[in-house]
Amino acid sequence: MDDKLFEILEFGVYGASILLILIGLYAVLTKRSLIKIVIGMSIIDGGIHLLLITIGYLKGGTAPIFSPGYEEAAGQMVDPVPQALVLTAIVIGFGVTAVALSLIIRLYRHHHTLEIDEIKRLKW
């Protein structure tokens, strides 16, 4: 039963993370509000982080932290590398989001709108 569920879960987790990416992309591509677009970006980020963590997961594995007496437990640990990558990626993503939001504030200051298709003074 667990194994069967686990197989479904495989599709579920990968599928959910990819769906998250797609939903974010949908927001980026169709939503006209700048804030929505940034929300979309952070949803994409979330999806990718989940994807990376899922890649590193090991069935029945433990967190990659050695507790006293279990120094030989490396074989049952989940992959720590994607976790390290995600740690970095989260912080970077946050930095980018922050910059994006401050740009939005400034755009609003000048344009008094958040519609992306009204902010196109630079073209061709």
Added chain:
Amino acid sequence: MVGSPVLLIAIPLLAAFVIPLIGMIWKELVRIIPGLVLAYMLILSATLLYYVSQNGIIVETIAGWQPPWGINLVFSPLTGFLATLMSALGFLVWLFSYRFKRNVDFEPAKKYFIFLMLLIAGAIGIVITGDIFNQFVFIEITGISAYALTAFYTGRNSAEASFKYLMMGALASSFLLVAIAILYSQLGTLNMADIASKMHTMNPTYKIIALIFFITGIGIEAEIFPLNGWAPDAYTEAPGPVGAAFAGIVVKAGVYAIIRMIFTLFDIPSAYDFLIVIGLITLIVAETSALRQEKLKRMLAYSSIGQMGLVIVAFGIGTHEGVFAALFLMLNHAVIKPLLFFSGSSLVFNSKEKQIAEMNGLGKRMPLMAAFFSLGAFAIVGLPPFAGFWSKLSVLSAAANEGLLLIIVLILIVSVIEIVYYFRVVNRIFFQEYSREKSAAPHRPRVNALVAMFVLAIAILVIGFYPDAVTGILHNASKDLLNTDEYINNVLQLGQSLTR
């Protein structure tokens, strides 16, 4: 041994952290220190390049772990050449903008120099790192500095340009992460050499999907055609020297990243043809868009994109001659385009809209700037005896050697278009009447800016009259890029190891 490649990254980062502190003591240091750092980077990378050309590739490990496990930096003839080029250009950009915002507030100036320094450090990091995730981090460093520099002027357009750039950049980093995820899930490693050595074991389907995401992610930085919407806007709205830095430094790093992927990491031969096609499309679309451009910097931006397209075509030829030609083009573009940006932004310095039409008759008012601009224009369209000619010739002869006659025809047609729009500007500057109402008011550039431009102009003339001054380095670099096995061996067995 004069130093290690890691200092090329560590020193600017250290300086970036130091500057806010030291700015509280003496404000002028905020301007001086980045220059010193960039000069140091230039000297260091040049010395290392010389060392490498004598003793072979340097592989620097970080935190003492051997390459498949630890992050490593690779300073080879190719990466060394690019790093030297970037730091030299970075120094010139610093020199040009040394008195930038001199009389305005202190805060923006401080940030400007920090961003500029980190932009260059990030670009060098992209080039010399040997680890894909580390490359991603450097791409982000470069990216955020670039967004900030684009939004540097407080007008409304700069924020718009910056936001577009950021949107594309965020998409790029997402795609890159997906690609990294695919590669890691298949090969369990992040080291470029390790990936390259294991690539043949990977299922071709996954391989191709990973490559596609890589190309898209980095292609946004490298300005290949459908992904370069941000570029004209960012170049237009960023301050002039920053446009020069984008054209000369950031794009080069992006192109390098794509090339490293296709030449070294992925063993997909048809990717070369793809490079040719996409490069040609980029070239044609960009150059034709530049034809009717009304704004100077935007025209330069399209021209820059077009040149990068040409570089990618040349890389796509894939032979030694092709790679040599591409590197030569990169070098020339890195020398010429900053000169155009510097002199162009000096010419329209006092104009509000930065229109080309406002440059009428400025040749008589600002003869030196106009002469520099014309020199750049002559060189970039490939007129002998200036620098651009040799690279154009080598691209064409590389293509001819492979029998790609259609490509030659297309490149030449596009060159004619390029001539048209550059010469229209030159004509305006020199041979049309200055009108007090319509033309921009003359502006007298400072000595530091003049020196920066002189250096570039002299470089153009030197390469033009004596191309052998650089061809040796370029041949070494192209050999290095094409020799994948040697790269893998050197990195994995720590070729010229840095243990002392």
Added chain:
Amino acid sequence: MIYLILIFFLLILMLGAAVYAVVQKDLLYAVIATGVISLVLTAIFYMLQAPDVALTEAAIGVALTTIIFLITIRNTKRYEDDYNKKDNLKSPLK
């Protein structure tokens, strides 16, 4: 067993929140929904044996990201522009 079902539940919750965040015209609600995504992600990360990431996501994704979004909305505007035109009646706040 419960563990697996819980993950399923969380995944669905997360996707639901994501859809809500994208569809909702009131940006305030959308931002809160984004926070919910992060919150659920934190739980999933924890269940996938990544406590470090979970902690980071909790602090940065849930708290800080949400708050800077909120401040931005505060400084700009709360609704998408077509909010008043179409979805007037559906508005939860009217």
Added chain:
Amino acid sequence: MNTIILIFIIFLGGAILTFLAGMLKGILKEVLFLASVFVPVVLFFTNISIGQTFSFQAAGFAFQWGITPLSYVFALIVAGLGLMAAIYAVSAMRNKDNVSFFYFNYILTIMSMLGILFSRDLISFFIFWEIMTWSSYLMVVYQGKDVQTVGIKYFIFSAVGAYAMLMAIVVIYSLTGSMMIDSLIQSFPGFSFNMQLLIPILLLIGFGVKSALMPLHVWAPGAYSHAPMAYSSVFSGALSKMGIYGMVIVMVSLISHIPGGHWFREVIAWLGGITAVMGTLWAIKQDDAKKLLAYSSIGQLGYIIVGVGIGTPLAMMSGLFLAVMHALFKGTLFMVVGAIERQTGTSNLTEVTGLIRKMPWTFLAALFAIIALAGIPPLGGFISKWMLYESLIGSNHYLLVIVIFFSSTAAFLYCYKFLFGFFLGQEETEWSHVKEAPAMMVVPMLILAVSTFVLGVFPGLILNPINEAMQTLGYANTQGHLWELSIIFNEWGNQIAMQPIVYTIIGIFLFFLTFLTIKGYKETRYVTTKDISSSGEVPKEHENLTFSMNFMQPFFRAVEPLMRRQIDKYYTGFANGMEALFDFTRRIYTGNGQTYAMYVVIFVVLLLLFKNIIFG
């Protein structure tokens, strides 16, 4: 140091020094300018011998400079005309703005033309070709008129030509692995047929542009007439001959090795013939003397191309000889127009009249040049035209003979228009203050004019080098001893006895000259143009009734269908269409960030969908 490299160093250094000296006051820049043209030319005449070479390596290519008999002939044109025009220019350009810029480009042009002739490899050929192009371009736009139309047009055509040539060069390089012209000539017969067709066509496009061959000639009228006249004499006289020089090499050394290459020759010759006719017709119609000379240049280059294209020994000789003669008389004529423009302020034939008394020396130079141009013995033009007819008839190109004959008859019209318009006719009060041009302008003109006469009487002076050049190209020795003396007092080889014809023509001409002169001096009624009444109608005040106005109107009514279609319009239409298209396509950069993001996703999706095709 090698003389060859020394020549170029002096040129280059002289150009830069002259340019820098332009910042100073005084005549330093003039002195430097003359020195940096004069010294290398003297070095060329004294120290350069045929066959001397200089080789070096750069950027992975082998370079070789040296002079061949053929290029020596052309170098004579360049050096001689360059020197004369330089002397002329010093005086003509006095008091203009940016003179040092003019000098700079002038020296560079002379240098690059000599460089083209010196190049034994294609790379340095191309480099000098391009330097010539852009320095001449800077001269075309130098006066600041119509730079965005005329200047750009010139440069576009030059660039198209140069890039066609560049493509040929890289293809040759990929095929032979060498950039040497000699190795190209050696290995050309071994190329595949496609390449044998492609390479000459590309090269001919390149050379055709510079020599104003018919569909590629549209830049020429504007460019010739917009450059300063001191430069136009070199531009039309010497620079266009570089195209001829290249064409000679292509026609003789390459095309003769193609199976069916004679069709090539026919096409080129016919294009030349059409060029000659159209150039001449358009020249007649011009009221501006500069434009007139520009079109006349196109027409004359057409003759040369016919000669080169036919390629029989006599035709080739006539083409080369006409090239030399054209340089002399067209150089003179441009200088004459320059002098008149300087003295009167305009070069319009309908405004300036009756200058014969005011500028007698200029008139004399113009007279010689016009006679030479029209092909009247005993001046040089006659010989070349005669040889051309001979060769055309000899090679059974009767139709082409008619074409050429028509155009050379029509050429009389513009010659007459030019001479009469400026110098004869009523002397208007408006021009009563006009003085003769300064000696430094008149003397070069006269020297060139006299040399047309000398070469007409003693064609052997130039035909001997041409004969040598043709021998190195593979032609048989063309009865060299016959050319030692003057043509008038000798028999024409085995051709028809021509003394009677020659003497008759000379007699008619002398009569005509005497008549004109007498008429000019004795029978001129001094009334202003405005006083003429035609057919009893009193003309309105503003009506211009000078001689040149509506010159040969009935004739044009007859040939109008020929002239209605201007190729220029097609080019302009094409260019405008392309610009409109590009203006439309650049709208893909919509300015909307979301669209750009959409492009990214579409890009990925397309790649993913077609991944097996693209990367498969």
Added chain:
Amino acid sequence: MKKFLVILILAVLGFHLFAAFSGLGFGVTRFEKGVKDFYLEKTVSELHVANTVTSIVVNFRGFDTLGEVTVLFLAVSAMGGILYKRRHHAGDRSVLFSSSSIVRSGSKLLFPAIILLGVYIFIHGHLSPGGGFQGGAIIATGFLLMLIAYENFSVSHNTLSYIESFAGIFFVVIGLLGFMNGGTFLQNFLPAGILNNLFSGGVIGIIYVMVGFKVAAELTGLIYTILHEKD
């Protein structure tokens, strides 16, 4: 119309993405020669660090972390630059809501606890889950709470700047000190200590503390900057 097109495109994208990951398997041991086994082994045997993620983040891939804190530093600077107004007058803070006294006193009570938690987390980064980033972010959350609850609570910009700069400088300098004894950048030059002791892992703990300070200062500064963006 556009939306359907987008959905169609995204469906294709999603299909291929899924194809790239579906064959992977979930929760299986995937590669024998991957780098992770080396990390798991060396982190215990050489670095004596209990938390493998920490050892990777700070040591094996420490260069990434250096880049990452730089990114954060850049982001904060960029925000400052982007939102810069010439006449910058601090104190005009956006008010998210007018806080009641319960919120205020609650915040005041929670604040030291949050700070303490953050400090604990980044000090024990090499032993337990968490570390510099997490701790720093938590501390920033504490400040955020105070900034929201108290309209007149302010943080000295200069202090933040000092902390940020010094922490960054220390990070790089510790990295450069790795060159001692013929080592490389960021190499551990201190004794590794005993596994699961507070003083273990050599420089890893120190670096992570620096990262903690830096991240805390940067995130606080970031929030401070954006909060003061009221028009």
